[in-house]
Amino acid sequence: MNTADDALLADLKRVLGDRVRADSAERALLRRDASVFDGGSAGPTCLCESTEEVQRVVRIALAHGRSVVPRGAGTGLAGGAIPLGAPVIISLSRMNRILEVDTNSRIAWVEPGVVNLDLTKHLTPLGYHFAPDPSSQQVCTIGGNVGNNSGGPHCLAYGVTNAHILAIEVVLADGEIVTLGGLDAEPSGYDLRGVFIGGEGMLGITTKVAVRITPNPPAVSTLLLSFDTPRDAAATVSAVIAAGIVPAAMEVMDQGITIAVENYVNVGYPRDAGAVLLAEVDGLPDGVAIDAQRISDIGREHGATAVRQAASDEERMLLWKGRKTAFGAVAQIAPNYYLHDTVVPRSKLADTLEEVYRIADEHDLAVVNVFHAGDGNLHPLLLFNGQEPGIYDRVHAAGAKIVEASLAAGGVLSGEHGIGVEKQPYMHQMFSEDDLDHQERLRHAFDPACRSNPGKVIPVGHSCADIQSLRNVPEEVWG
């Protein structure tokens, strides 16, 4: 560290004591998130424990001409939490208290470092849960969920994070504290709360959140449908929606991932199926029975070779366990994976999936698919060994083709993982210069000097003049 860093560190330590970390091991760790990108360069990490501490750290960073990067659990897959240009990293993971639960108004106030699943576990005895359920929910934080507007299997019926957040306390990049949104029905003014969600840490730092809590449905039915091909599974998904049924979840797994999961946890998935569809309906008992039957019928009409309906809660949990451990299972079959995330219209799922297999083949990569089919949200996992020379070029080239294929099918860049540094180079393929210019104007209203998590989302060239020094930085994250 140079002398400029020493002065910064001294100021930070006056506020946080030994909760400022700047040793090389820590900095190496925080250079990356869960994405395939190699990482940027981390400045000091501040383990803040209160809104006021966050405010003071932001002001110190500002005084030293440094930007800040908020960080939750670092499970992001688009590189949103990767530090560019040695910023001060503000870790929110110690702000992990559930402050208040009000079942009458169905809200809970929580700190941003609360782990997603911990909130739901806390609410279970009260008969409620927090609806967004990313597959990383055992580790990812509410602050990160807000940052990326995260989704999950059950967002098909319940909506992604944005539908479950009422108010957010934010420390802005200039150190001001502001509450966006409110607990009333239709807060007046621009919907700054709605706009902030999915802001990937570039609009300010979340220090407190009012979330909507959802009552647990009295009846739930879970089905596992087997098919010869992913095409049949995808056709079933489209047909279910077309029939006017909106299930709580519809997840598809192809044969590659199904076998990997079976080998890993042995939950009784069929190894010989070309694809399986995990469908869940919830609500009142009669309606649930009706919809489960209809899904089963529609599946059979579209080539389902077997339909298994969980007969007990234990069996239901088992079927979900397979889905939820899918990423762990992949780790058993390949040293590295690149989990991609695009969305296509449901009617294009089967075609795009075939294109994904073709692209992987063409780049000599193995691929497995486990995805939120009900939303048309593809999640191809490209499998590789990071030690292989030149492999990252191939992986990124294949990734670029998958994005292209999804856009060509009328889809979008990302369903739930965000843009970060991963999809930043593709923003031009979806948006015009004028579109991007307006996104940048939105951003500047929150952070005119681009001090909060600079260098992400908006392609370089649109970014603030005062961070031109970062111009080349995104290169350094290319793994």
Add this chain to the structure above:
Amino acid sequence: MSDFAKVVGAEGPVTVVGGRTRWHVGGEIHSGAREVHAPSGVVSYDPAEMTVAVRAGTTTAELAAALAEADQRCALPERGGTVGGSVVIGENHPEVLGRGWLTSSVLQVTYISAEGKVVRGGGPTVKNVSGFDLPRLIVGSLGTLGLVEEVILRTNPIPPRSQWVESHDAYPFTIASQVLRPSAVLWNGSSTRVLLEGHAPDVAASLNSLASIGSWSEVDGSFDLPQHRWSLQPAELNGCSGAFVASIGVGTVWRDEPQPRPVLPPSVIEISTRMKNNFDPTGRLNPGRSAF
């Protein structure tokens, strides 16, 4: 460049006229503003994708009729206004618990900027992360940031059965604990109307559980709602008095007189002012109206 962009142009104060059902919200329009109309018509509708692309000048009634042909509906109200007007006013349907929140239902927005350019934000699919959220910024913006040409909205199936029921003796605040997902619970101080939706046996079962907290009879529809909306916290509703209809569990209250404008905190005003200046530096879009 679209025809609407040509009509809006790049200079001079301009305002879009919809159905004029909420014309005075946000302040009076400056008399010098040129009045323009947004284009109308459904652009494309694919029920199996649960999305519809519709031009802003389309009436919400026309849109509702088009969706109903495929047994679907959306979050917009049907009160004589236009799609564009409803989106920039940003009010939710009185049956919001069943219809969904307007802000979550606008997937993509195409608008004309103050510079007369066509700008698009969001994406065409039911789920999308597409950078900073321009659609949510436009919802409720009162036409002060951009003039809406077209939107893509999420649609939803019309439930197999919908039934309003009324009680004069049930305590409205316990209904949520009796019924899973009512589509609306409206209370006017002396009686309560609940909209139950879903499969017929579910509606019957909900009615059964309601019987434990009062006596109920079937009615044709909702109460007549007074003109003006108040936005309160759900917990504040049991203090309501006078002539009103309150949406229990939501916090909206309809009254004959408008709600005094709440004063926003200075830092919110600061962000909002920067937003307006960044999007409309010369103040030509809907001059006289302010969303904050």
